[in-house]
Amino acid sequence: MQKEQNTSLIWFTNNLRTHDNSTLTKAIANSNQVMGLYCFNPNHFKTDDFGFKKTEKFRAKFLIETITDLKQKLSQLNIPLFVYNKKPEDIIPQLVTKNNINNIYLQDEWTYEEVETFNKVKRQLPKHIKFTTSYNQFLFHPEDIPFTINQLPKIFTEFRKTCEKSVRVRPEIITPTNQAKNLLIKNETIVPTLSDLGFEDFEQHTNTAFPFKGGETEALNRLQDYFFNTKKLGFYKKTRNGLLGKDFSSKFSPWLANGSISAKHVYYKVKQFENLYFKNDSTYWLVFELIWRDYFKYVSMKFGNQIFKIDGILNNKYTWINNQEEINNWINGKTPEPFVNANMIELKKTGWMSNRGRQNVASYFAKSMNLDWRIGAAYFESLLLDYDVHSNYGNWMYVAGVGNDPRDRKFNVKLQAERYDSNGKYQRLWLQDTLF
Numbered sequence: 001m002q003k004e005q006n007t008s009l010i011w012f013t014n015n016l017r018t019h020d021n022s023t024l025t026k027a028i029a030n031s032n033q034v035m036g037l038y039c040f041n042p043n044h045f046k047t048d049d050f051g052f053k054k055t056e057k058f059r060a061k062f063l064i065e066t067i068t069d070l071k072q073k074l075s076q077l078n079i080p081l082f083v084y085n086k087k088p089e090d091i092i093p094q095l096v097t098k099n100n101i102n103n104i105y106l107q108d109e110w111t112y113e114e115v116e117t118f119n120k121v122k123r124q125l126p127k128h129i130k131f132t133t134s135y136n137q138f139l140f141h142p143e144d145i146p147f148t149i150n151q152l153p154k155i156f157t158e159f160r161k162t163c164e165k166s167v168r169v170r171p172e173i174i175t176p177t178n179q180a181k182n183l184l185i186k187n188e189t190i191v192p193t194l195s196d197l198g199f200e201d202f203e204q205h206t207n208t209a210f211p212f213k214g215g216e217t218e219a220l221n222r223l224q225d226y227f228f229n230t231k232k233l234g235f236y237k238k239t240r241n242g243l244l245g246k247d248f249s250s251k252f253s254p255w256l257a258n259g260s261i262s263a264k265h266v267y268y269k270v271k272q273f274e275n276l277y278f279k280n281d282s283t284y285w286l287v288f289e290l291i292w293r294d295y296f297k298y299v300s301m302k303f304g305n306q307i308f309k310i311d312g313i314l315n316n317k318y319t320w321i322n323n324q325e326e327i328n329n330w331i332n333g334k335t336p337e338p339f340v341n342a343n344m345i346e347l348k349k350t351g352w353m354s355n356r357g358r359q360n361v362a363s364y365f366a367k368s369m370n371l372d373w374r375i376g377a378a379y380f381e382s383l384l385l386d387y388d389v390h391s392n393y394g395n396w397m398y399v400a401g402v403g404n405d406p407r408d409r410k411f412n413v414k415l416q417a418e419r420y421d422s423n424g425k426y427q428r429l430w431l432q433d434t435l436f
């Protein structure tokens with residue numbers, strides 16, 4: 001294909017990697033010169049309707065590390081990454097004019113805030129600017145699933161079984177290494193610091209179960225370690241309900257959430273592991289969980305803003321309370337349930353909580369305290385290192401009885417604590433400061 005005689009812009013959002021990145025590959029293939037952009041959008045650091053900062057310090061630091069790594073990785077492809085602490089709609093029009101850009105490449109998104117930002121940018125630009133978007137966050141590509149979005153099965157198992165039978169995960173996209181060398185654009189932008197984003201610097205908690213950094217390099221190292229060096233993948237199904245330490249589960253979620261590792265890459269590495277060593281329930285189960293991740297993306301695609309509504313996608317009416325004192329007790333680990341408290345303290349101190357913990361604290365919040373589940377979800381959104389709009393709201397709706405589970409279930413947190421923390425080690429770890 002004839003290369004266009006101009007510069008293309010890759011607007012990076014939640015696709016912060018150089019491997020298996022269709023946006024990056026398309027931009028390189030169709031342009032003489034490519035420049036990258038990442039915006040630390042001030043809207044992402046604002047206070048939300050429930051009084052939480054949309055992004056707290058944990059994810060902010062992780063993002064800084066991610067962008068620092070991406071900048072380095074892109075420089076190896078001779079692509080400068082321009083980084084701004086500004087809204088995309090305020091900076092993209094300037095970049096377009098200054099660099100004579102005609103083409104903008106980005107990942108396809110469909111949730112409210114992302115679409116709103118995209119539309120704001122589009123409105124500011126001349127009509128001839130061409131946008132090329134592509135889906136690159138799925139395991140099963142939207143064009144390959146065997147139903148229209150309106151026909152998406154209500155139940156995960158049906159979605160999974162149908163897709164497993166009929167969809168082939170697309171091959172990973174190879175990133176070309178021959179990006180033109182005639183780079184004329186000077187990049188004087190720098191990655192913001194935590195203080196630029198309004199936070200004080202801090203050290204990772206010594207007991208964190210997520211002792212990693214942001215960025216593609218670290219993500220790929222973690223995969224290498226969890227799969228190939230230690231072969232922990234081979235035990236995943238037995239350990240995945242764990243609470244302590246870095247290896248009970250893959251810990252891929254923060255990197256998957258901002259796209260510094262691709263779901264397809266993880267999938268093909270599972271296949272490689274199975275070919276090299278063995279295939280068992282555990283190797284299958286990691287892919288099973290990635291299908292859950294896909295499912296929640298399709299749920300949000302189908303239901304749009306309903307995923308943020310109190311009655312959820314089931315339109316189920318419950319009586320919800322909004323009691324600030326109770327909410328604070330939950331946040332600060334001061335409920336009558338030590339298991340809930342330990343998990344909430346872990347989240348507050350590290351930005352991480354296990355899946356078992358999340359299910360328990362969310363169920364306790366929504367089903368025992370009867371508090372408006374959207375407030376719990378907003379708190380998770382603020383604190384979690386791995387916040388992902390689809391997985392967070394999908395899981396919260398599910399647990400609150402307004403999502404993809406027609407049963408209205410409630411966790412017995414005492415029994416859960418006995419089962420998953422029988423010797424109390426986990427609870428002691430996080431409650432010790434509050435006991436003495």
Ligand SMILES: Cc1cc2nc3c(=O)[nH]c(=O)nc-3n(C[C@H](O)[C@H](O)[C@H](O)COP(=O)(O)OP(=O)(O)OC[C@H]3O[C@@H](n4cnc5c(N)ncnc54)[C@H](O)[C@@H]3O)c2cc1C
Pocket residue numbers: 240249250251252253254256257286289290292293296353354355356358359362380384386387388389391392393395396399
């Ligand atoms: C109330 C609640 C809120 C949640 N919020 C988020 C969120 O904001 N972001 C997020 O990534 N996950 C969320 N989860 C799902 C799950 O808890 C995390 O994905 C998981 O704990 C991450 O740890 P891991 O990477 O070690 O997962 P592993 O067990 O190693 O699983 C591998 C990958 O599969 C995916 N996965 C696993 N479980 C789920 C699940 N239940 N739903 C969707 N995808 C899953 C993740 O991408 C994960 O990285 C939430 C769960 C609950 C109950």
